[in-house]
Amino acid sequence: MSSPRRQAASCPAPGAPRVTREVRTLPVVAAGAVAVPFAIQAYDEIVAHDTTWGEHSHPFHELLWNERGASMAVVGARVWTITPALGLWMPAGTLHSGSAIAGTWFRASFFGFHTTPSISDTPVAVEITPLLRLLLERLGDAPLAPASRTITEAMVLDVLEPSPRELLVHTPTSALLRPIADALRADPGDQRTLANWSAQLGVSARTISRAFSAETGTSFARWVASVRAQHAVALLTRGREVEAVAEEVGYRSASAFGAAFRRTTGLTPAAFRAL
Template identity: 35%
Template sequence: MADLTLDPALTNRSDGPVIIVAAGSQETVRSSGAHSHCRGQLFGSTRGLITIGVDEGVWVVPTTHAIWVPPHRVHWARSHGPFQGFAVYVAEPDCAVLPAAPCSIRMSGLLREAMLRAARWPAGPLDARGERLAGVILDEIATSPVDALGLPLPRDARLLRIARALADDPADDRTLEDWARWAAIGARSLSRHFVAETGFTFTAWRQRARLLRALEMLADDVPVTRIALDLGYSTPSTFIDLFRRTFGATPAAYRQRFVAA
Protein backbone atom coordinates (compact mmCIF):
# COMPACT_ATOMS: atom_id res chain seq x y z
CA MET A 1 0.00 0.00 0.00
CA ALA A 2 1.20 3.50 -0.78
CA ASP A 3 0.61 5.06 2.64
CA LEU A 4 -0.30 4.29 6.24
CA THR A 5 -3.89 5.45 5.97
CA LEU A 6 -6.36 2.55 6.06
CA ASP A 7 -10.12 2.44 6.13
CA PRO A 8 -10.98 1.91 9.83
CA ALA A 9 -13.47 -0.73 8.74
CA LEU A 10 -10.54 -2.91 7.68
CA THR A 11 -8.78 -2.72 11.05
CA ASN A 12 -11.97 -3.22 13.03
CA ARG A 13 -12.93 -6.57 11.55
CA SER A 14 -11.14 -9.89 11.80
CA ASP A 15 -12.60 -11.55 8.76
CA GLY A 16 -10.58 -11.18 5.60
CA PRO A 17 -6.79 -11.57 5.34
CA VAL A 18 -4.78 -12.87 8.29
CA ILE A 19 -2.65 -9.73 8.04
CA ILE A 20 -3.12 -6.33 6.45
CA VAL A 21 0.10 -4.35 5.96
CA ALA A 22 0.51 -0.65 5.20
CA ALA A 23 3.74 1.23 4.60
CA GLY A 24 4.46 4.79 3.56
CA SER A 25 6.24 8.04 4.30
CA GLN A 26 5.41 11.55 5.42
CA GLU A 27 7.58 14.65 5.64
CA THR A 28 5.48 16.30 8.34
CA VAL A 29 4.51 15.10 11.81
CA ARG A 30 2.08 12.20 11.80
CA SER A 31 -0.11 11.86 14.87
CA SER A 32 -2.98 9.61 15.90
CA GLY A 33 -4.98 10.17 19.07
CA ALA A 34 -5.93 7.47 21.53
CA HIS A 35 -7.86 4.72 19.78
CA SER A 36 -8.20 0.94 19.55
CA HIS A 37 -9.25 -1.70 17.02
CA CYS A 38 -10.11 -5.38 17.04
CA ARG A 39 -6.95 -6.37 15.14
CA GLY A 40 -3.58 -6.52 16.83
CA GLN A 41 -1.02 -4.08 15.44
CA LEU A 42 2.74 -4.05 14.99
CA PHE A 43 4.12 -0.69 13.99
CA GLY A 44 7.36 1.17 13.71
CA SER A 45 9.57 3.12 11.33
CA THR A 46 12.16 2.40 8.68
CA ARG A 47 13.29 6.04 8.78
CA GLY A 48 12.77 8.54 11.56
CA LEU A 49 11.46 8.10 15.08
CA ILE A 50 8.02 7.57 16.61
CA THR A 51 6.60 7.77 20.11
CA ILE A 52 3.89 5.28 21.03
CA GLY A 53 1.86 5.22 24.23
CA VAL A 54 -0.45 2.79 26.03
CA ASP A 55 -1.87 2.84 29.55
CA GLU A 56 1.17 1.04 30.98
CA GLY A 57 3.88 3.20 29.44
CA VAL A 58 5.43 5.09 26.58
CA TRP A 59 7.99 3.97 24.00
CA VAL A 60 10.27 6.12 21.86
CA VAL A 61 10.97 3.76 19.00
CA PRO A 62 14.08 3.83 16.76
CA THR A 63 14.20 1.97 13.46
CA THR A 64 15.75 -1.08 15.11
CA HIS A 65 12.54 -1.85 17.00
CA ALA A 66 8.79 -2.08 16.62
CA ILE A 67 5.86 -2.00 19.05
CA TRP A 68 3.27 -4.75 19.32
CA VAL A 69 -0.18 -3.77 20.59
CA PRO A 70 -2.73 -6.60 21.12
CA PRO A 71 -6.34 -6.27 19.95
CA HIS A 72 -8.66 -3.79 21.71
CA ARG A 73 -5.82 -2.01 23.55
CA VAL A 74 -6.03 1.79 23.54
CA HIS A 75 -2.88 3.39 22.11
CA TRP A 76 -1.63 6.58 20.46
CA ALA A 77 1.34 7.47 18.26
CA ARG A 78 3.32 10.46 17.02
CA SER A 79 6.19 10.76 14.57
CA HIS A 80 9.13 13.17 14.84
CA GLY A 81 10.54 14.81 11.74
CA PRO A 82 10.45 13.09 8.32
CA PHE A 83 8.99 9.65 8.77
CA GLN A 84 8.80 6.40 6.86
CA GLY A 85 6.99 3.59 8.58
CA PHE A 86 4.79 0.52 8.55
CA ALA A 87 1.80 -1.02 10.31
CA VAL A 88 0.84 -4.70 10.36
CA TYR A 89 -2.74 -5.48 11.41
CA VAL A 90 -3.28 -9.07 12.57
CA ALA A 91 -6.70 -10.73 12.67
CA GLU A 92 -7.80 -11.21 16.27
CA PRO A 93 -7.92 -15.05 16.28
CA ASP A 94 -4.32 -15.18 15.03
CA CYS A 95 -3.14 -12.94 17.89
CA ALA A 96 -3.56 -15.81 20.37
CA VAL A 97 0.02 -16.95 19.75
CA LEU A 98 1.45 -13.41 19.89
CA PRO A 99 2.44 -11.41 23.01
CA ALA A 100 -0.54 -10.83 25.32
CA ALA A 101 0.67 -7.40 26.47
CA PRO A 102 2.02 -4.38 24.58
CA CYS A 103 5.77 -4.66 24.14
CA SER A 104 8.80 -3.51 22.18
CA ILE A 105 10.42 -6.12 19.96
CA ARG A 106 13.75 -6.05 18.19
CA MET A 107 13.25 -6.05 14.43
CA SER A 108 14.93 -8.79 12.41
CA GLY A 109 15.94 -8.27 8.80
CA LEU A 110 13.58 -11.08 7.81
CA LEU A 111 10.59 -9.44 9.51
CA ARG A 112 11.36 -6.07 7.96
CA GLU A 113 11.70 -7.43 4.42
CA ALA A 114 8.63 -9.68 4.71
CA MET A 115 6.49 -6.76 5.90
CA LEU A 116 7.67 -4.44 3.16
CA ARG A 117 6.88 -7.08 0.56
CA ALA A 118 3.42 -7.66 2.06
CA ALA A 119 2.77 -3.91 1.98
CA ARG A 120 2.80 -4.09 -1.83
CA TRP A 121 -0.02 -6.63 -1.96
CA PRO A 122 -3.38 -5.44 -3.28
CA ALA A 123 -6.19 -5.34 -0.73
CA GLY A 124 -8.19 -8.54 -0.54
CA PRO A 125 -7.81 -12.28 0.13
CA LEU A 126 -4.31 -13.78 0.20
CA ASP A 127 -3.19 -16.41 -2.25
CA ALA A 128 -1.15 -19.44 -1.16
CA ARG A 129 2.13 -17.52 -1.44
CA GLY A 130 0.67 -14.67 0.58
CA GLU A 131 -0.52 -17.04 3.29
CA ARG A 132 2.99 -18.50 3.59
CA LEU A 133 4.56 -15.05 3.91
CA ALA A 134 1.92 -14.06 6.46
CA GLY A 135 2.94 -17.12 8.47
CA VAL A 136 6.56 -15.98 8.42
CA ILE A 137 5.55 -12.52 9.67
CA LEU A 138 3.50 -14.00 12.53
CA ASP A 139 6.35 -16.36 13.48
CA GLU A 140 8.81 -13.47 13.56
CA ILE A 141 6.53 -11.33 15.75
CA ALA A 142 6.01 -14.28 18.11
CA THR A 143 9.71 -15.12 18.47
CA SER A 144 11.45 -11.73 18.23
CA PRO A 145 13.32 -10.67 21.40
CA VAL A 146 11.37 -8.34 23.67
CA ASP A 147 13.37 -5.30 24.80
CA ALA A 148 12.69 -3.01 27.76
CA LEU A 149 12.92 0.10 25.61
CA GLY A 150 10.05 2.10 27.06
CA LEU A 151 9.12 4.20 30.05
CA PRO A 152 6.79 2.19 32.32
CA LEU A 153 4.13 4.15 34.17
CA PRO A 154 3.17 3.49 37.80
CA ARG A 155 -0.40 2.47 38.68
CA ASP A 156 -0.80 4.39 41.94
CA ALA A 157 -2.71 7.61 41.14
CA ARG A 158 -0.28 9.80 43.10
CA LEU A 159 2.79 8.32 41.46
CA LEU A 160 1.12 8.44 38.06
CA ARG A 161 0.48 12.17 38.54
CA ILE A 162 4.19 12.69 39.22
CA ALA A 163 5.25 10.50 36.28
CA ARG A 164 3.01 12.32 33.83
CA ALA A 165 4.25 15.71 35.03
CA LEU A 166 7.86 14.59 34.53
CA ALA A 167 7.07 13.05 31.14
CA ASP A 168 5.62 16.43 30.10
CA ASP A 169 8.65 18.31 31.46
CA PRO A 170 11.66 16.01 32.04
CA ALA A 171 13.82 19.04 32.90
CA ASP A 172 11.84 19.72 36.07
CA ASP A 173 14.54 19.39 38.74
CA ARG A 174 12.40 19.18 41.87
CA THR A 175 13.78 16.69 44.39
CA LEU A 176 12.08 13.46 45.37
CA GLU A 177 10.98 15.17 48.60
CA ASP A 178 9.51 18.10 46.62
CA TRP A 179 7.56 15.72 44.41
CA ALA A 180 6.35 13.76 47.43
CA ARG A 181 4.93 16.92 49.02
CA TRP A 182 3.37 17.95 45.68
CA ALA A 183 1.57 14.60 45.34
CA ALA A 184 0.70 14.25 49.05
CA ILE A 185 2.68 11.06 49.61
CA GLY A 186 5.56 10.29 51.96
CA ALA A 187 9.01 10.46 50.39
CA ARG A 188 9.91 6.93 51.56
CA SER A 189 6.63 5.57 50.23
CA LEU A 190 7.17 7.32 46.90
CA SER A 191 10.65 5.83 46.61
CA ARG A 192 9.56 2.32 47.57
CA HIS A 193 6.42 2.18 45.41
CA PHE A 194 8.12 3.73 42.39
CA VAL A 195 10.56 0.82 42.27
CA ALA A 196 7.81 -1.73 42.90
CA GLU A 197 5.54 -0.38 40.13
CA THR A 198 8.04 0.62 37.43
CA GLY A 199 11.19 -1.41 38.11
CA PHE A 200 13.20 1.83 38.31
CA THR A 201 14.25 4.07 41.16
CA PHE A 202 12.73 7.54 40.96
CA THR A 203 16.08 9.02 39.88
CA ALA A 204 16.67 6.37 37.20
CA TRP A 205 13.12 6.77 35.88
CA ARG A 206 13.54 10.54 35.56
CA GLN A 207 16.88 10.06 33.81
CA ARG A 208 15.25 7.62 31.38
CA ALA A 209 12.46 10.12 30.69
CA ARG A 210 15.06 12.76 29.84
CA LEU A 211 16.98 10.45 27.51
CA LEU A 212 13.84 9.36 25.66
CA ARG A 213 12.87 13.01 25.22
CA ALA A 214 16.40 13.61 23.93
CA LEU A 215 15.80 10.99 21.21
CA GLU A 216 12.65 12.84 20.14
CA MET A 217 14.53 16.14 20.03
CA LEU A 218 17.37 14.61 18.02
CA ALA A 219 14.85 13.35 15.47
CA ASP A 220 13.39 16.87 15.32
CA ASP A 221 16.91 18.14 14.47
CA VAL A 222 17.36 20.15 17.68
CA PRO A 223 21.05 21.02 18.30
CA VAL A 224 22.76 18.85 20.91
CA THR A 225 23.74 21.78 23.13
CA ARG A 226 20.16 23.02 23.24
CA ILE A 227 18.90 19.52 24.07
CA ALA A 228 21.33 19.28 26.98
CA LEU A 229 20.35 22.65 28.42
CA ASP A 230 16.61 22.26 27.79
CA LEU A 231 16.61 18.92 29.61
CA GLY A 232 18.37 20.31 32.65
CA TYR A 233 21.88 18.90 32.26
CA SER A 234 24.60 21.05 33.82
CA THR A 235 26.78 20.95 30.68
CA PRO A 236 26.48 19.50 27.15
CA SER A 237 29.39 17.17 27.90
CA THR A 238 27.53 15.68 30.88
CA PHE A 239 24.57 14.93 28.61
CA ILE A 240 26.78 13.53 25.83
CA ASP A 241 28.63 11.20 28.22
CA LEU A 242 25.42 9.83 29.71
CA PHE A 243 23.81 9.43 26.29
CA ARG A 244 26.84 7.52 24.98
CA ARG A 245 26.88 5.19 28.01
CA THR A 246 23.18 4.47 27.55
CA PHE A 247 22.86 4.14 23.76
CA GLY A 248 26.42 3.27 22.76
CA ALA A 249 26.88 6.33 20.52
CA THR A 250 27.10 10.09 20.84
CA PRO A 251 23.91 12.09 20.21
CA ALA A 252 25.30 13.35 16.88
CA ALA A 253 26.14 9.81 15.71
CA TYR A 254 22.77 8.50 16.87
CA ARG A 255 20.99 11.25 14.92
CA GLN A 256 22.51 9.91 11.71
CA ARG A 257 20.60 6.66 12.21
CA PHE A 258 17.33 8.51 11.73
CA VAL A 259 18.56 9.96 8.44
CA ALA A 260 20.38 6.93 7.05
CA ALA A 261 17.87 4.22 7.96
Protein backbone atom coordinates in the same frame (compact mmCIF):
# COMPACT_ATOMS: atom_id res chain seq x y z
CA MET B 1 -10.67 -0.59 7.23
CA SER B 2 -12.40 2.75 6.91
CA SER B 3 -10.42 5.92 6.32
CA PRO B 4 -9.83 8.04 9.43
CA ARG B 5 -11.59 11.39 9.76
CA ARG B 6 -9.03 14.18 9.89
CA GLN B 7 -8.97 17.74 11.07
CA ALA B 8 -6.15 20.25 11.39
CA ALA B 9 -5.43 22.04 14.64
CA SER B 10 -3.04 24.94 14.96
CA CYS B 11 -0.54 24.75 17.82
CA PRO B 12 1.46 28.00 17.84
CA ALA B 13 4.18 28.48 20.43
CA PRO B 14 5.32 31.90 21.64
CA GLY B 15 7.92 33.27 19.25
CA ALA B 16 7.71 30.19 17.02
CA PRO B 17 6.22 29.78 13.55
CA ARG B 18 2.68 28.46 13.38
CA VAL B 19 2.62 24.64 13.39
CA THR B 20 -0.27 22.57 12.12
CA ARG B 21 -1.22 19.40 13.94
CA GLU B 22 -3.44 16.90 12.21
CA VAL B 23 -5.97 15.07 14.37
CA ARG B 24 -7.37 11.77 13.13
CA THR B 25 -10.35 9.80 14.37
CA LEU B 26 -10.66 6.02 14.10
CA PRO B 27 -13.40 3.72 15.44
CA VAL B 28 -13.34 1.49 18.49
CA VAL B 29 -13.71 -2.11 17.29
CA ALA B 30 -13.62 -5.26 19.41
CA ALA B 31 -11.06 -7.98 18.76
CA GLY B 32 -12.18 -10.21 15.89
CA ALA B 33 -15.45 -8.31 15.45
CA VAL B 34 -14.74 -7.68 11.77
CA ALA B 35 -13.56 -10.44 9.45
CA VAL B 36 -10.41 -9.51 7.52
CA PRO B 37 -9.25 -11.18 4.28
CA PHE B 38 -5.57 -11.38 5.22
CA ALA B 39 -3.10 -13.11 7.50
CA ILE B 40 -0.61 -10.21 7.49
CA GLN B 41 -1.20 -6.91 5.70
CA ALA B 42 1.33 -4.06 5.43
CA TYR B 43 0.63 -0.33 5.63
CA ASP B 44 2.96 2.65 5.63
CA GLU B 45 2.72 6.44 5.47
CA ILE B 46 4.92 9.52 5.77
CA VAL B 47 3.08 12.09 7.89
CA ALA B 48 3.39 15.65 6.60
CA HIS B 49 2.42 17.26 9.91
CA ASP B 50 2.63 16.46 13.59
CA THR B 51 -0.24 13.98 13.84
CA THR B 52 -2.42 12.66 16.64
CA TRP B 53 -4.70 9.62 16.56
CA GLY B 54 -7.53 9.66 19.09
CA GLU B 55 -8.38 6.62 21.17
CA HIS B 56 -9.38 3.66 19.02
CA SER B 57 -8.98 -0.10 18.73
CA HIS B 58 -8.68 -2.62 15.90
CA PRO B 59 -10.29 -5.99 15.22
CA PHE B 60 -6.81 -7.30 14.32
CA HIS B 61 -3.40 -7.34 16.00
CA GLU B 62 -1.02 -4.58 14.96
CA LEU B 63 2.77 -4.27 14.86
CA LEU B 64 3.87 -0.64 14.76
CA TRP B 65 7.38 0.40 13.72
CA ASN B 66 9.08 3.22 11.85
CA GLU B 67 11.26 3.37 8.80
CA ARG B 68 12.27 6.86 9.90
CA GLY B 69 11.45 9.16 12.79
CA ALA B 70 9.52 8.74 16.00
CA SER B 71 5.97 8.07 17.10
CA MET B 72 4.20 7.30 20.37
CA ALA B 73 1.44 4.95 21.45
CA VAL B 74 -0.51 5.49 24.66
CA VAL B 75 -2.48 2.87 26.59
CA GLY B 76 -3.85 4.22 29.85
CA ALA B 77 -0.92 5.63 31.83
CA ARG B 78 1.69 3.85 29.70
CA VAL B 79 3.48 5.71 26.91
CA TRP B 80 5.69 3.87 24.41
CA THR B 81 8.05 5.55 21.96
CA ILE B 82 8.37 3.71 18.65
CA THR B 83 11.57 4.00 16.62
CA PRO B 84 13.20 2.23 13.65
CA ALA B 85 14.83 -0.18 16.12
CA LEU B 86 11.97 -0.70 18.59
CA GLY B 87 8.46 -1.50 17.47
CA LEU B 88 5.30 -2.17 19.47
CA TRP B 89 2.88 -5.09 19.32
CA MET B 90 -0.71 -3.96 19.95
CA PRO B 91 -3.12 -6.86 20.62
CA ALA B 92 -6.50 -6.71 18.88
CA GLY B 93 -9.16 -4.80 20.77
CA THR B 94 -6.69 -2.76 22.87
CA LEU B 95 -7.88 0.83 23.30
CA HIS B 96 -4.99 3.15 22.44
CA SER B 97 -4.12 6.57 21.07
CA GLY B 98 -0.98 7.76 19.32
CA SER B 99 1.04 10.55 17.79
CA ALA B 100 3.84 11.02 15.28
CA ILE B 101 6.24 13.84 14.53
CA ALA B 102 6.11 15.51 11.12
CA GLY B 103 8.29 13.68 8.61
CA THR B 104 8.00 10.33 10.40
CA TRP B 105 7.70 7.39 8.03
CA PHE B 106 5.67 4.94 10.05
CA ARG B 107 4.86 1.37 9.18
CA ALA B 108 2.20 -0.97 10.46
CA SER B 109 1.64 -4.66 9.92
CA PHE B 110 -1.86 -5.96 10.59
CA PHE B 111 -2.25 -9.59 11.75
CA GLY B 112 -5.58 -11.36 11.38
CA PHE B 113 -7.11 -12.08 14.79
CA HIS B 114 -8.43 -15.48 13.73
CA THR B 115 -5.23 -16.53 11.92
CA THR B 116 -2.51 -15.27 14.28
CA PRO B 117 -2.29 -15.85 18.04
CA SER B 118 -1.10 -12.74 19.85
CA ILE B 119 2.48 -12.83 21.09
CA SER B 120 1.27 -11.09 24.26
CA ASP B 121 -2.03 -10.33 26.01
CA THR B 122 -0.88 -6.73 26.52
CA PRO B 123 1.10 -4.26 24.37
CA VAL B 124 4.75 -5.25 24.25
CA ALA B 125 7.92 -3.97 22.58
CA VAL B 126 9.36 -5.85 19.62
CA GLU B 127 12.92 -5.44 18.42
CA ILE B 128 12.89 -4.73 14.69
CA THR B 129 15.85 -6.90 13.72
CA PRO B 130 17.32 -6.75 10.20
CA LEU B 131 15.71 -10.10 9.40
CA LEU B 132 12.26 -9.10 10.66
CA ARG B 133 12.51 -5.80 8.78
CA LEU B 134 13.35 -7.54 5.51
CA LEU B 135 10.49 -10.00 5.91
CA LEU B 136 7.96 -7.27 6.71
CA GLU B 137 9.18 -5.15 3.80
CA ARG B 138 8.87 -8.15 1.48
CA LEU B 139 5.21 -8.51 2.44
CA GLY B 140 4.69 -4.85 1.59
CA ASP B 141 6.43 -5.03 -1.79
CA ALA B 142 4.89 -5.95 -5.13
CA PRO B 143 2.29 -8.74 -4.94
CA LEU B 144 3.82 -12.08 -3.99
CA ALA B 145 2.80 -15.45 -5.36
CA PRO B 146 0.53 -17.21 -2.84
CA ALA B 147 3.19 -19.80 -1.98
CA SER B 148 5.85 -17.10 -1.44
CA ARG B 149 3.50 -15.05 0.74
CA THR B 150 2.64 -18.08 2.87
CA ILE B 151 6.32 -18.87 3.43
CA THR B 152 7.19 -15.24 4.24
CA GLU B 153 4.30 -14.90 6.69
CA ALA B 154 5.38 -18.10 8.43
CA MET B 155 8.92 -16.73 8.75
CA VAL B 156 7.60 -13.47 10.25
CA LEU B 157 5.66 -15.40 12.87
CA ASP B 158 8.70 -17.55 13.58
CA VAL B 159 11.00 -14.60 14.41
CA LEU B 160 8.41 -12.29 15.98
CA GLU B 161 8.79 -12.16 19.76
CA PRO B 162 8.58 -9.70 22.65
CA SER B 163 11.69 -7.71 23.53
CA PRO B 164 12.89 -7.16 27.11
CA ARG B 165 14.02 -3.69 26.03
CA GLU B 166 11.40 -0.99 25.48
CA LEU B 167 11.08 2.79 25.45
CA LEU B 168 8.23 2.92 27.94
CA VAL B 169 7.22 5.52 30.49
CA HIS B 170 4.50 4.56 32.95
CA THR B 171 3.15 7.90 34.14
CA PRO B 172 2.46 7.92 37.89
CA THR B 173 -0.88 9.43 38.83
CA SER B 174 -0.86 9.58 42.64
CA ALA B 175 -0.98 12.93 44.41
CA LEU B 176 2.48 12.21 45.83
CA LEU B 177 4.26 11.52 42.53
CA ARG B 178 2.26 13.71 40.14
CA PRO B 179 4.33 16.88 40.86
CA ILE B 180 7.52 14.96 40.08
CA ALA B 181 6.08 13.45 36.90
CA ASP B 182 4.77 16.81 35.68
CA ALA B 183 8.08 18.55 36.38
CA LEU B 184 10.24 15.92 34.67
CA ARG B 185 8.02 15.61 31.62
CA ALA B 186 7.96 19.40 31.25
CA ASP B 187 11.73 19.64 31.72
CA PRO B 188 13.63 16.34 31.35
CA GLY B 189 16.81 18.20 32.22
CA ASP B 190 15.54 18.80 35.77
CA GLN B 191 18.42 17.80 38.06
CA ARG B 192 16.48 17.39 41.31
CA THR B 193 17.37 14.18 43.13
CA LEU B 194 15.25 12.01 45.42
CA ALA B 195 16.70 13.96 48.34
CA ASN B 196 15.69 17.26 46.73
CA TRP B 197 12.15 16.03 46.09
CA SER B 198 11.97 14.61 49.60
CA ALA B 199 12.71 18.02 51.09
CA GLN B 200 10.31 19.77 48.71
CA LEU B 201 7.39 17.39 49.27
CA GLY B 202 7.96 16.83 52.97
CA VAL B 203 8.22 13.05 52.82
CA SER B 204 11.16 10.67 53.05
CA ALA B 205 13.18 9.71 49.98
CA ARG B 206 12.38 6.09 50.82
CA THR B 207 8.65 6.83 50.62
CA ILE B 208 9.06 8.38 47.16
CA SER B 209 11.26 5.50 46.01
CA ARG B 210 8.73 2.89 47.16
CA ALA B 211 5.88 4.80 45.50
CA PHE B 212 7.75 4.91 42.19
CA SER B 213 8.38 1.18 42.32
CA ALA B 214 4.74 0.43 43.16
CA GLU B 215 3.23 2.75 40.52
CA THR B 216 5.64 2.41 37.62
CA GLY B 217 7.36 -0.92 38.21
CA THR B 218 10.77 0.74 38.10
CA SER B 219 13.07 2.95 40.14
CA PHE B 220 13.09 6.73 40.15
CA ALA B 221 16.46 6.78 38.32
CA ARG B 222 15.30 4.40 35.59
CA TRP B 223 12.05 6.31 35.19
CA VAL B 224 13.95 9.58 34.73
CA ALA B 225 16.24 7.93 32.17
CA SER B 226 13.20 6.73 30.18
CA VAL B 227 11.57 10.17 30.22
CA ARG B 228 14.82 11.70 29.00
CA ALA B 229 15.20 9.11 26.25
CA GLN B 230 11.66 9.71 24.97
CA HIS B 231 12.24 13.47 24.90
CA ALA B 232 15.61 13.01 23.19
CA VAL B 233 14.05 10.88 20.44
CA ALA B 234 11.58 13.67 19.67
CA LEU B 235 14.33 16.32 19.57
CA LEU B 236 16.62 14.22 17.37
CA THR B 237 13.73 13.51 15.00
CA ARG B 238 13.29 17.27 14.60
CA GLY B 239 16.94 17.59 13.57
CA ARG B 240 18.51 18.94 16.76
CA GLU B 241 22.26 18.44 17.21
CA VAL B 242 23.33 15.65 19.54
CA GLU B 243 25.26 17.96 21.90
CA ALA B 244 22.29 20.31 22.25
CA VAL B 245 19.93 17.41 22.93
CA ALA B 246 22.28 15.96 25.56
CA GLU B 247 22.31 19.27 27.42
CA GLU B 248 18.54 19.76 27.18
CA VAL B 249 17.74 16.35 28.63
CA GLY B 250 20.12 16.74 31.54
CA TYR B 251 23.38 14.96 30.67
CA ARG B 252 26.73 16.53 31.48
CA SER B 253 28.38 15.28 28.29
CA ALA B 254 27.42 13.99 24.85
CA SER B 255 29.25 10.72 25.59
CA ALA B 256 27.22 10.06 28.75
CA PHE B 257 24.04 10.86 26.86
CA GLY B 258 25.09 8.61 23.99
CA ALA B 259 25.70 5.64 26.25
CA ALA B 260 22.34 6.06 28.02
CA PHE B 261 20.49 6.58 24.74
CA ARG B 262 21.97 3.45 23.20
CA ARG B 263 21.12 1.33 26.27
CA THR B 264 17.50 2.41 25.94
CA THR B 265 16.91 2.57 22.18
CA GLY B 266 19.53 0.25 20.67
CA LEU B 267 20.97 3.07 18.54
CA THR B 268 23.49 5.82 19.09
CA PRO B 269 22.03 9.36 18.90
CA ALA B 270 24.00 10.02 15.71
CA ALA B 271 22.74 6.82 14.09
CA PHE B 272 19.16 7.59 15.05
CA ARG B 273 19.46 11.18 13.78
CA ALA B 274 20.77 9.93 10.42
CA LEU B 275 17.70 7.74 9.78
